Amino acid sequence: MEEAVGIRWHRLITRLAGDGFPQARVRLEDEGPRLAMVFRALSGDPGLTIKASTERSLDTWRPLAQRLAGTGRRHALAWREADALRVPHSLEVFPEQAMNRDLYLWLAALASQAGEPTDHDWLRGNQHLVLKTLRAFPGLEPLYRSLAHCLVDIRRQRKLPAAQAQRERCLQAALLDPGSRQQWPDTSGQPWPVPLWLYPLPEQALALPAAANDSDADGEGHGGGKVRQSKQRKQGRYVDDPNKRNGLMIFRLESLFSWSEFVPVDRCEDDQDDEDAERIAEDLDYLTLSRNPSTSASRIKLDMDLPSASEDDMPLSDGNLFPEWDWKKQQLRDNHCRVIPMLPRDAEPAPLPQRLRPLASNLRQRFQGLQPQRVWEKRQANGTLLDLDACLHHAADLRRGCATSQPALWRRETARHRDLACLVLADLSLSTEAWADNQHQVIEVIRDSLHLLGEALDAGHDDFAMYGFSSRRRDHVRFNLIKNFAEPWGEAIHGRIKALKPGYYTRMGAAIRQATEVLKDKPAEQRLLLLLTDGKPNDLDVYEGRYGMEDTRQALLEARKAGIQPFCVTIDQQAADYLPYLFGQQRYQLIRQAAELPGLLPKLYLLLTGRTT
Structure with a gap:
């Protein structure tokens, strides 16, 4: 009975304390593609992605109903980071859905004119940014005026104490007449959130020494479980192990187990994934990272170091040095990466797998019709x-x-020969060890794709080569030889494909530069670089986020200048957020079902080369 009454009371007080218009809610996942297009059309930084922001605490005055309900402390705000524009995952500020969609549009326009985040005065800075945006895009002025007047009308319905009311009148005047207010009245606390403005970056977490479980391999997945991606960004903080005990030990020596009696089994940890972890994480304000070295990841992945020379693939040379693009300094760092050609050590010649032969036979018949006549x-x-x-x-x-x-x-x-050369570059990073579906790992899908595409190109007498790549920091970028342009297609190549296994990380820019050098030596009229991948560029060092994206984009620009046509095929379902910036529109293909890649890749190749069967 008490529980039933409590549930009803919670629903009642939460509804009374509610702020906004839930019936007019608009979600970022529905508006995201439109916002990305508008943001770039308004000359916004093309390297930025639009992502959902996390809720942040604001020290605002709250009415009695919200204090009773325990709400009104945290708010989803908008701000701009170095590599992303953060906006609320949903908007219900205005009573009409069209106005909430216009609010998303206004935030994208505002961010397109904002520079790097600074520590300038928030009140004056936003007014200046609004004026700058309206001068750049005069057609948005009716939209802004409509949103500002409606927002002010909503805010005027809120009854505030005298001190907060004075500050609120100042803020409303700044909304209606940007540039008219230069400073706040002297009042404690913070004003109620202003959804039409951008906020400064959230507070940065204190730098702490690395914990025992801080693995370098934080970008390629841990274990074989399903990875669940949160739609919001969470703030994190480190805490010490709550079970660690320091200080004076007081116990009777008779109670101490002997060495043979002690079995270090930790019954407090569970090897199984928590099915409710995703829901719990969405409800938490902070994600607390334990500094306990005994974690599931440490039990599953024991070591990420390179294998011994006797077990590793054979290096074919000391490697080639390539530059890398430093996007912050806007310059190339000469001789920064070492790309080492590798050959599988234990690759034995092998026939085409039996399960692929029916499809391979069909592809061969289709591509034989494209042989030079x-x-x-x-x-x-x-x-x-x-x-x-x-x-x-x-x-x-x-x-x-x-x-x-x-x-x-x-x-x-x-x-009559076709003047065409194609280089297939396959991502062999550690993430390819993950499961693409219930029956196939990503690396298995890549192997099957290479088998079938090679069969098709060989039947069509096209000149082609195949390589794979992975990396572990800038001085060890592995460039795995599968087939070069001079080698004939056959069982030796099938054996190398069969021997492919997941490597390390994805330093994509260096691999693209090496592939470009290989293609430069082919005097063909049409040169195609076909990249197969399952994720973003990343590595253990600074090669992640915006840095890795910008270096990859620079490498692709260098390839195009050399007369090479790059194209990307990916199974990363988030690829639409970044591949248009890297490869350009119509220069990439997202495969929804990874198992379909082997059959679709030859068809895609025909489209890229402008031929039909």
Whole structure:
């Protein structure tokens, strides 16, 4: 009975304390693609992605109903980071959905004119930014005026104490007439959130020494469980192990187990994934990171160091040095990365897997129709057979007295070759060890794709090469040789594909530069770089986030300048957030079901090369 009454009371007081218009809610997941397009169309930084912000605590005055309900402390705000624009995951500020959509649009326009985050005065800075945005896009002024007047009308319905009311009037005047207010009245606390403005960056977590369980391998997945991606960004903080006990030990020595009696089994930890972890994480204000070294990840992944030389793939040389783009300094760092060509050590020649043979046979039949056709060239000065038509015309010209002294009376058979070279570059990072679905790992899908694409290209007599890549910091970027342009397709190549295994991380820029150098040596009219990947560029050092994205984009720009056409095929479902910036529109393909990749890749190749079967 008490529980039932408590539930009803909670629902009642929460509804009475509610702020906003839930019936007009608009979600970022629905508006995200439109916002990204508008943000870039308004000259916003193309390297920024639009992501959901986490709720932040504000020291605002709260009415009695909210204090009873325990709400009104945390608010979803908008701000701009170095590599992302953070906006609320949903908006219910205004009573109409159209106005909430316009609010998303206004925040994107405002952020497009904002520079790097600074510590300037928030009141004056936002007023200046509003004026700057309206000067850049005068057509948005009616939209802003409508939103500002509606927001002020809503805020005027809130009854505040005298001191807070004075500050609120100042803020409302700044909304209606940007630039009219330069400072706040002297009042404690913070004003109620202003959804039309951008906020400063959230407070940064204190730098702490690395914990025992802080692994370098934080970007490639841990274990074989399903990875659940939160839609919001959470703030984190380190805490000491609550079970750790320091200080004086007081106990009877008779109670101490002998060495043979002690078994270090930790019954407090569970190897199984918590099915409610995602829901619990969404409800937490902070995600607390324990500094206990005994974690599931440490039990599953024991070591990320390179294997011994006797067990590792064979390096073919000391490696090649390549530059890397430092986007903060806007310059190339010369000889910054070492790319080492590798060859599988224990790769034995093997036939095409039996389960792939029916599909491979079908692909071969289709691609054989695209082989260069042999044609007869007529009216040649020399050849293997006489051209009867040319002989008749020459005889007629002799009778008329206008015959040439060097008649072209022969014909010869020649083959018309396609001037095309394709290099397939496969991502072999540790994330490919994850499961693409209930039956297939990502690395298995990549192997099958290489088997089938090679069969198709060999049947079509196209010139192609295959490589894989992974990395562990800038001085060890592995460039795995599968097939070079000079090698024939056969069981030796199938054996190398079969021997492929997940590597380390994804330093994509260096691998693209090495592939570009390989393609530069092919004097073909059309040169295609086909990249197969399952995630973003990342590595153990600074090569993550915006840094890795910008270096990859710079490497792709260098490839295009060299006359190479890069194209990306990915199974990363978040790829639409960053691949348009890296490869450009219509230069990438997102595969929804990873198991479909082997069959779809040859068809995609035909589209890229402008041919049909």
